[in-house]
Amino acid sequence: xxxxxWTGNLYKxxxxxxxxxxxxxxxxCALLPDEPEEEVLPSIAPxxxxxxxxxxxxxxxxxxxxxxxxxxxxxxxxxxxFTLDGMRLKELNIKAGDQVKAGQTIGVLDVELxxxxxxxxxxxxxxxxxxxxxxxxxxxxxxxxxxEEKSIAFEExxxxxxxxxxxxxxxxxxxxxxxxxxTLNVQKGDLIKAYDPIxxxxxxxxxxxxxxxxxxxxxxxxVGMPVVVDINNSGQxxxxxxxxxxxxxxxxxxxxxxxxxxRERPEDFMVVAVKDLPKSIxxxxxxxxxxxxxxxxxxxxxxxxxxxxxxxxxxxxxVDADGKREVDVEVGQQTATQVEIIKGLTPxxxxxxx
Numbered sequence: 004x005x006x007x008x009w010t011g012n013l014y015k016x017x018x019x020x021x022x023x024x025x026x027x028x029x030x031x032c033a034l035l036p037d038e039p040e041e042e043v044l045p046s047i048a049p050x051x052x053x054x055x056x057x058x059x060x061x062x063x064x065x066x067x068x069x070x071x072x073x074x075x076x077x078x079x080x081x082x083x084x085f086t087l088d089g090m091r092l093k094e095l096n097i098k099a100g101d102q103v104k105a106g107q108t109i110g111v112l113d114v115e116l117x118x119x120x121x122x123x124x125x126x127x128x129x130x131x132x133x134x135x136x137x138x139x140x141x142x143x144x145x146x147x148x149x150x151e152e153k154s155i156a157f158e159e160x161x162x163x164x165x166x167x168x169x170x171x172x173x174x175x176x177x178x179x180x181x182x183x184x185x186t187l188n189v190q191k192g193d194l195i196k197a198y199d200p201i202x203x204x205x206x207x208x209x210x211x212x213x214x215x216x217x218x219x220x221x222x223x224x225x226v227g228m229p230v231v232v233d234i235n236n237s238g239q240x241x242x243x244x245x246x247x248x249x250x251x252x253x254x255x256x257x258x259x260x261x262x263x264x265x266r267e268r269p270e271d272f273m274v275v276a277v278k279d280l281p282k283s284i285x286x287x288x289x290x291x292x293x294x295x296x297x298x299x300x301x302x303x304x305x306x307x308x309x310x311x312x313x314x315x316x317x318x319x320x321x322v323d324a325d326g327k328r329e330v331d332v333e334v335g336q337q338t339a340t341q342v343e344i345i346k347g348l349t350p351x352x353x354x355x356x357x
Contacts, residue, residue, distance in 0.1 A: 055303040056308075056356040057322055058346045063304045065336050067297040069223050071273070073214025075234075075288045078269055079180060086114055086173050086196035103178040103204060112174040112195060121167050124160075131160050182206040187287055200318030207286055212240075213272035214292050216248060221273070223296050230275050234290040242277035244294060297336055304341040309354040310334070319348065320355040325353060 046264035097103060135157045142150055186203035189195070212232045216224065224244060232240045249270040275292060307317050310332075318331045332347030348354070 007117050019054050021084070028238050029136060053099075057353045058137045058306050058309055058356060060303060060305055060344070060352040060354060062350050063341060064298065064300045064304050064344055065304060065338060065341060066295050067338060069220055069294045069296055071214040071216060071220060071292050071294070073212060073272070073290055073292055075202065075284055076213045076269060076272060076274075077089075077182075077185075077205035077207060077265075077286055078209040078211050078274070079182070080203060080269060080286075081179055082203050082267070083109060083176055083179075083201045084198050085110075085112060085176060085195050085196050085201065087114070087170065090114060090187055090195050091172065092191055092193045092195055095189065097184050097187065097202065099184055099187040101184045102182075103184060104181045105178055105268045107178045109176040109178055109202060110189075111176070114171050114174040117167065117171050121164075121171060124164050124167060128160055128164050129297055131157055176201060178204055180204070180206065181276050205259065205286055210280070210286055211274050212277055212280075212292060213241070213269070213274045214291055215271060216273050221247060224294050226271065229295045229298075230277075231293045231295075232275060233293070234278055234280075234284060234288060235285060237271050237281050237288075239275045240280060243273045245274045245276040257302070299336060299343065302335070303344045303348055303350060305344055305348065305354055306340070306356065307337070307342050310342055311357070321348070322355055 016019060029258040090112040092110055094108075094111035096108050135153065138150060138153050139147065183206075184198075184202055184206045185207070188200050188202065195201075205330070207211055210322045212234070226244050226247060228244045230242050230244060232242060234240065273292075288337065305319065311318050311320070316331065318329050320327050321330045330347050335343035335345045337343065
């Protein structure tokens with residue numbers, strides 16, 4: 004019996020020792036620091052070499068254009084002005100937008116002092132006429148030189164009287180033709196300077212697209228060239244160059260020192276003939292005009308970015324099943340987006356861009 008008791012106790016002790024050891028090992032592991040997790044490095048992709056663009060050799064209609072900005076003007080319009088200087092505008096019989104008829108009075112200057120002077124000169128001239136008649140009756144008795152001097156003095160006074168009458172006549176401004184007052188620059192009572200613009204009259208039934216040109220632009224353009232007119236909010240219209248500007252021999256356009264200043268005239272513009280313009284378009288409407296100076300159909304073309312040059316050599320890189328190769332080319336007409344190839348390429352080939 005004692006042996007059984009001893010064996011049982013031994014078994015219990017062994018189990019307790021094993022449990023204690025297990026707890027100790029577990030506690031010991033908990034006291035150790037955590038091992039760091041292994042860092043996952045991102046995969047690095049090798050750099051890709053960018054592929055240059057490739058373009059197909061095609062055919063197209065090639066146009067070289069000159070673009071200018073213009074406006075609608077009347078084929079018949081005129082700037083009106085007085086040629087007398089330093090006078091007040093006594094009468095103004097128009098306002099902007101009025102319809103006027105040819106010969107209608109536009110305005111009248113105050114020339115009352117000149118008219119008074121004219122009356123006095125006419126009275127004095129009557130006395131001169133009487134004296135001249137007496138001299139003619141006594142011509143045979145007078146010294147020839149004395150008679151000639153009297154004749155000259157009489158003619159001078161007669162001419163002065165005529166000049167004054169002509170000056171007074173220039174105080175009235177009339178419409179040169181029937182039309183519309185499109186611009187009015189003065190009002191009643193203004194002090195008027197000679198040749199300063201008073202008003203612009205235009206026949207608004209004769210509107211036409213027009214533009215001013217630089218010397219370089221005019222050198223490229225000829226009458227009869229096709230054009231495309233782009234009018235704001237109205238569309239595009241085809242036409243032809245009708246007339247080029249008249250060259251002004253005075254680069255300063257006059258002005259100053261009593262001379263006529265520069266003014267816009269239809270002759271200062273390039274005008275184009277266009278059919279079926281909308282009636283709603285007004286004088287002064289802005290527009291752009293593309294003049295086609297060169298035109299070729301069915302030409303071989305490539306983009307400008309594919310053309311290469313080294314010294315006097317012009318070539319392209321052609322790509323095909325065998326890879327890339329250099330091909331010398333002969334270039335013709337060029338635009339901003341296309342280059343004509345006269346020799347060296349055929350449609351369907353592919354060329355490499357830069």
